[in-house]
Amino acid sequence: MKKTLTTLLLASVSITRALAAQPQDLQGEEAKMALTQYETRISANANDLEALKSAGIILHQLNRGHADPQQVSKAEGYLKKAKDLQANDQETAAWLGSLTTMKALFETDPGQQSFYVKLGTRMLDKAIHKAPDNLVVRLTRAYNSLELPPFLKRTKFAVEDFKHYLKLCESQNCPQPYVVDATSKLTTAEKILADNL
Amino acid sequence: MKRRDALKSMLALGALSLGSCSGINFRIDSDGNIAEVELPEEFTEVDHFQVTHALRDGHRFTIPEPSMRKDVVIVGGGISGLTALKNLADYDVLLVEKEHEVGGNSRRRKANGIYYPLGALLSQGPIAPFTEFFNGLAIPFEPLNEKPMSYHIQGRAIPEPLESGWRQLPLSTEARASFSRLSDDLAALAKPSDGIFFPRTDNKTAIKALDRLTFKQYLAQKNYAPEAEQFMRLILSSRLGEQGDDVSAWVALYILSTLKQPAFTLPGGHGVIAEKLREQGLRRKADAIMTGFTMINMENKANDKVWITGVDADGALQTIEASCAVLAAPKVYAKHAVRDLAKERPGLYDRFHYNAYLVAQVELAKPVADSFETISASHFSRFTVAADWLKSNRSTDGSSHLTVYVPYPGVPGRMALYGESAARLAKTIVNDLYEIMPKSRGAIRSIYLHRWGHPMVSCAPGMEQLCATAKEPFGRIAFAHSDSFGISGLYSAVWSGMEASADARILLEEQEA
Numbered sequence: 001m002k003k004t005l006t007t008l009l010l011a012s013v014s015i016t017r018a019l020a021a022q023p024q025d026l027q028g029e030e031a032k033m034a035l036t037q038y039e040t041r042i043s044a045n046a047n048d049l050e051a052l053k054s055a056g057i058i059l060h061q062l063n064r065g066h067a068d069p070q071q072v073s074k075a076e077g078y079l080k081k082a083k084d085l086q087a088n089d090q091e092t093a094a095w096l097g098s099l100t101t102m103k104a105l106f107e108t109d110p111g112q113q114s115f116y117v118k119l120g121t122r123m124l125d126k127a128i129h130k131a132p133d134n135l136v137v138r139l140t141r142a143y144n145s146l147e148l149p150p151f152l153k154r155t156k157f158a159v160e161d162f163k164h165y166l167k168l169c170e171s172q173n174c175p176q177p178y179v180v181d182a183t184s185k186l187t188t189a190e191k192i193l194a195d196n197l
Numbered sequence: 198m199k200r201r202d203a204l205k206s207m208l209a210l211g212a213l214s215l216g217s218c219s220g221i222n223f224r225i226d227s228d229g230n231i232a233e234v235e236l237p238e239e240f241t242e243v244d245h246f247q248v249t250h251a252l253r254d255g256h257r258f259t260i261p262e263p264s265m266r267k268d269v270v271i272v273g274g275g276i277s278g279l280t281a282l283k284n285l286a287d288y289d290v291l292l293v294e295k296e297h298e299v300g301g302n303s304r305r306r307k308a309n310g311i312y313y314p315l316g317a318l319l320s321q322g323p324i325a326p327f328t329e330f331f332n333g334l335a336i337p338f339e340p341l342n343e344k345p346m347s348y349h350i351q352g353r354a355i356p357e358p359l360e361s362g363w364r365q366l367p368l369s370t371e372a373r374a375s376f377s378r379l380s381d382d383l384a385a386l387a388k389p390s391d392g393i394f395f396p397r398t399d400n401k402t403a404i405k406a407l408d409r410l411t412f413k414q415y416l417a418q419k420n421y422a423p424e425a426e427q428f429m430r431l432i433l434s435s436r437l438g439e440q441g442d443d444v445s446a447w448v449a450l451y452i453l454s455t456l457k458q459p460a461f462t463l464p465g466g467h468g469v470i471a472e473k474l475r476e477q478g479l480r481r482k483a484d485a486i487m488t489g490f491t492m493i494n495m496e497n498k499a500n501d502k503v504w505i506t507g508v509d510a511d512g513a514l515q516t517i518e519a520s521c522a523v524l525a526a527p528k529v530y531a532k533h534a535v536r537d538l539a540k541e542r543p544g545l546y547d548r549f550h551y552n553a554y555l556v557a558q559v560e561l562a563k564p565v566a567d568s569f570e571t572i573s574a575s576h577f578s579r580f581t582v583a584a585d586w587l588k589s590n591r592s593t594d595g596s597s598h599l600t601v602y603v604p605y606p607g608v609p610g611r612m613a614l615y616g617e618s619a620a621r622l623a624k625t626i627v628n629d630l631y632e633i634m635p636k637s638r639g640a641i642r643s644i645y646l647h648r649w650g651h652p653m654v655s656c657a658p659g660m661e662q663l664c665a666t667a668k669e670p671f672g673r674i675a676f677a678h679s680d681s682f683g684i685s686g687l688y689s690a691v692w693s694g695m696e697a698s699a700d701a702r703i704l705l706e707e708q709e710a
Contacts, residue, residue, distance in 0.1 A: 110326045111284050111695030118699050119706075151401060153665060195402055 023054040024061055024136075031058050042078070052082040053092055060099050064147070069106045075099055090131035094140040097123030101144060117152060120144075128161075135174065138165045139182070146189050155193045162186035222645040223623045229631065229641065231620060248491040248508050249295070252533050258493045260506050263518035267291045269701050270505045270519040272492045275301020276467065276687065277677040278525030279474035280330075280694025285701060286481040291517065293507060295491040299475050301679070303690075305465030306558075310592040312465025313558055313584040313600055315647070319570075320687045322461035327691055334473040338461040339587050345460050347568040348428065349576070349633050354567055358428065359383065359456055368424050375422035379429070380457070382419075387454040393447060394454055407447035408661055415446035429453055431572050435580040438552025439606035445660045462569070464590035467687055490515070495522055496536035497672030501708060521704040523697045525677035527551065527654065528667050538671055548663050549654050549680075553611040557601040557626050558645040564597040565636035578629035579603055596642075599634075601626055619646055654680040668693065675700035 026034050035058045041051035059075035079096040086092065100120030104113040124141040131137045142161035145154040162182045169179055224233035252258075267289050271278045274294030278301070282292045298304065302316035322338045323331035331338070348358040351367045358366060363376035386392045393404050407415065412433075416426055433441035433449055441449045463469040478485050489510030496504050498518075506516040524531055532539045532546035539546055557578075566583035573579060582600045585591045592598075603626075605614040623644045630637045656663060668676045677697035679690035 108326075108329055109695075110330075110692065111280075111699060114696050115699035115702055118696075119703050122703060122707075196405060 023057040026058055026061070031062055034058060035062075046081070047085060049082055049085045052078045052085070053089075053095075056082060056092075056099070057095050060095055060102075063102060067102050067105050072099060072102050072106070076103075088130075090127040090134055091136045091140070093130075094124055094127040094137040097121065097127060098140050098144040101148065117148065121148075121152075121154060125157075132164075133168060135165060135168060135172070138168070139178070142182070142185070142189075146185055146192075150192050150196045155189055155196065158189035159186065159193055162189060220645065220647045221619045221623075222643055223620070224643050225623075225627060225641045227639045229624075229627050229638070231623060234620075248493060249530065249533075252493050253529075258506065258514060260494055260496075260504065261514050261516050263504060263516045265291075265515070265517045267517060267519045268705060269521050269523065270503070270517050271523040271525055271677075272495065272505060272507075273301065273525030273677070274299030274471075274475075274486065274488070275525060275679055276303050276471055276474065276690040277679040277694040277697070278523070279471055279478060280691050281523045281525055281677050281698040281701070282478040282485060283474055284695060284698035285523075286478060286485070288705060290482065290485055291519075292478070292486045293490040293492060293505070293517075294486065294488045295507075297488050297510075299486060299488065300468055300471035303467035303471040303687075305468030305472075307465070308558075308560060308598060309594060309596040311585045311596075311598045312468070312590055313598045314466030314468060314582070315556065316466065316468075317687065318462050318466030318582060318584075318600075319455075320461050320467070321455060321458045324688070327688060330691060330695075331470075334470065334477065336463070336470055336473060337589075338463060339589065341460040341462060341569050341586075344568040345570060346456075347571045348574065349571055350574040352632075354571065354633070356568055366424075369422075372422040372424040375425040376428070379421060379425050383450075383454045384457045386450055387457040392454065393451060394458065404447050405661070407450060408445050409658055410446040411443050411658055412446045412449035413442040415450070427574065428572075431574060431579065432456065434604045434606070435572060435602060438554055438604040439550075443657060445656050445658045448656055448660060462587065464587055465584060470687070492526075492534055494536060495524065495534055495674060497674065501673065503673045520708055521673040521675065521701050523675045523677050523701050525679070525694065525697065527680065528676075528678050531667075531676060531678070535671060535674060541671065542666065545663065545666060548657055548660075549667075550607060550656075551654055552607060553605040553614055553648060555603040555605060555614055555617075555622065555646065555648055557603070557623070558647070559599040559601060559626070559630065560642045560644075561597040561599065561637060562640045562642055563595055563636070565630075565634045565640055566597075566599065567634070571633060573629070573633050576629040576633060577603060578626050578633065581630070581633065597640075599630070599637075601630070614648060622646060668696065670700045670704070673704055675704070 023034065035055055038051040038055040038058070041048045042055060056075045056078035059071050059078070063071050063075070076096070076099055079092055079099060082092045083089065083096060097120045100123060101117050104116040107113045107116065124144060127137050128141055138161045142158050142165060145158035145161065148154045162185055165182050166179065166186065222235040223231045224235065226232040269285055269288050269290045271281050271285070271290065271292040274292055274296070278292055278294070279299060282290060292299070304315040305312050306315065320338070322340065323336065344356050347354040347356050348362070353367055355362045355365050358376060359380040363373055363380065366373050366376060387394050391400050391403070393400060393407060430440040432453060433439070436452045437444065475486065490507045492505060492507040494504070494506040498504055501520070503519050503522040504516050505519060505522055506514060509515045524535065528546055528549050529551055564583070564585065566581070566586065569583055569586040571581045578601045580602050582602070584598050584600060605611055623646060626644060627641055630641065668678060670676070675697040677693040679693055
């Protein structure tokens with residue numbers, strides 16, 4: 001009984017912390033717990049914009065390393081709905097673009113793979129065009145461009161976006177771990193770009 | 198005297214050039230002399246280049262208002278355009294082709310029960326990532342397991358000079374050793390894991406390094422014997438239409454490394470693939486293809502539409518309005534036909550060079566070839582292919598067929614080809630064959646000369662970036678140049694068609710949204 005109470009208490013603390021953090025920062029069990037909460041909210045109100053966007057972002061992040069077709073499809077549904085509800089939200093557009101490129105992983109036909117990569121990166125580029133100084137949009141395209149194979153010629157955008165992000169952070173209060181990681185990833189991207197020139 | 202009779206007289210006298218009339222058939226007697234000249238049924242069968250050459254030379258056409266509307270128009274019915282058609286069949290799509298049939302450089306004909314190629318014929322089969330594509334079309338690739346190539350040098354035909362055959366080459370010990378080293382080097386470059394054989398390798402670093410050099414610069418580093426260098430240049434001229442000194446070393450070595458890969462062909466070459474794609478396209482949409490339409494202008498309009506204007510089969514100008522277009526034709530055509538493209542991409546299109554081939558179809562009374570492909574070190578007839586080397590593609594009456602390819606590199610070469618006396622060319626090829634394949638003496642029945650346009654692109658170093666830039670969509674126009682890998686090849690054509698159709702789908706779906 002005591003153990004059950006402790007577990008419940010810990011879970012409650014974790015959920016509270018999870019919901020307080022940015023959805024893209026959540027990992028592992030915290031992310032899954034937060035996702036459950038957001039999905040419960042979506043079940044209650046299919047137009048809950050914050051829940052839709054957050055659930056889509058969490059699923060995006062959970063699938064970055066090892067993508068699952070069903071989860072990616074579910075995330076796409078959430079983000080598309082969120083975008084329908086708030087068409088001018090470029091952060092949602094960027095997350096949706098990045099998620100769309102993941103769909104190429106589930107295809108065996110090179111034409112279909114190419115379609116999803118082009119479609120997704122085009123969404124990302126449009127989001128950047130409309131919100132060039134949005135930190136989330138910049139980082140979303142930066143990480144996406146870095147994670148795509150170099151032959152797709154997107155690494156130059158990773159360099160551009162990490163640089164722009166770090167420049168913006170000089171006058172804004174960016175989280176220190178973000179700045180450290182962006183600096184490190186910028187070096188990686190620059191090396192890949194140099195190797196492929 | 199009727200015009201046809203006058204032309205025949207001129208041909209017999211050797212006074213008519215190949216550029217005057219494409220496709221000329223010479224009957225050959227048993228002594229190797231021209232016995233009769235036959236003009237093609239249709240003078241326009243192959244040569245629809247009059248309109249495109251007028252465009253190249255700056256002729257301004259009047260653009261009429263659109264008389265037809267489509268979701269997407271594909272210009273060019275080669276393998277890249279037909280692949281785009283396959284992927285865009287769910288839309289209101291129209292493919293227009295300047296010839297009277299689709300296939301582009303992948304077409305074939307049949308004579309005496311033997312299919313023979315008009316253009317492309319060699320590949321590495323249904324390799325990844327295109328396995329699903331080719332299997333889905335049920336393409337019957339046939340491996341060339343036995344004697345795919347002979348090298349005719351100093352009066353002898355040496356089978357497989359890059360395999361065990363190098364030991365038999367009538368050359369010095371040093372030169373033979375150089376062939377052996379070349380064989381090892383090309384085998385290393387052909388390795389899927391760390392070679393340069395796109396699309397199976399991820400070794401981009403090595404590819405990039407080679408793409409910074411010309412082939413000539415590469416050769417200067419390697420110190421092969423002159424005889425081995427000559428062999429490489431012959432292979433390149435047979436595949437590229439030129440000897441390759443100034444092309445990207447990557448392109449040159451990519452082509453050479455295919456000699457160390459399993460080789461495949463089809464009865465009559467890649468025409469089989471074009472025919473299957475055509476059948477599939479028409480099955481899904483019976484009116485999806487319009488032939489005899491030579492596009493002369495393509496332009497983005499302010500209303501998010503594209504106008505595609507061409508000369509139709511009746512010689513009338515017609516404009517089609519579409520939500521987007523796919524241009525599946527060579528980059529040199531895009532440069533002249535797409536309004537403002539060359540201005541927006543200054544200098545880009547001048548970096549690509551095109552080479553012409555003379556192609557001769559030779560009918561024989563009996564088989565005379567000792568291998569599928571014969572490369573000659575010293576003859577005008579540079580390489581010869583025996584279509585009936587495949588057991589599935591043989592005549593029932595014992596006759597045989599050879600296709601002879603003669604490269605005419607660059608613009609001066611092309612002009613020389615147009616100015617050549619057709620009768621002299623035919624006679625030269627007959628005499629060459631007598632020397633290269635002595636069994637052909639007295640066996641040649643006819644020789645049909647046609648030319649293969651100028652589809653073979655050669656790219657200078659840095660071609661990867663050049664090709665990538667050239668295939669970027671321009672407004673609502675996507676590009677499916679079949680030479681997007683830097684060479685005009687099967688996989689490049691398929692991949693370009695796939696990519697351009699992806700671009701077109703995005704344009705269409707965004708517009709719908």
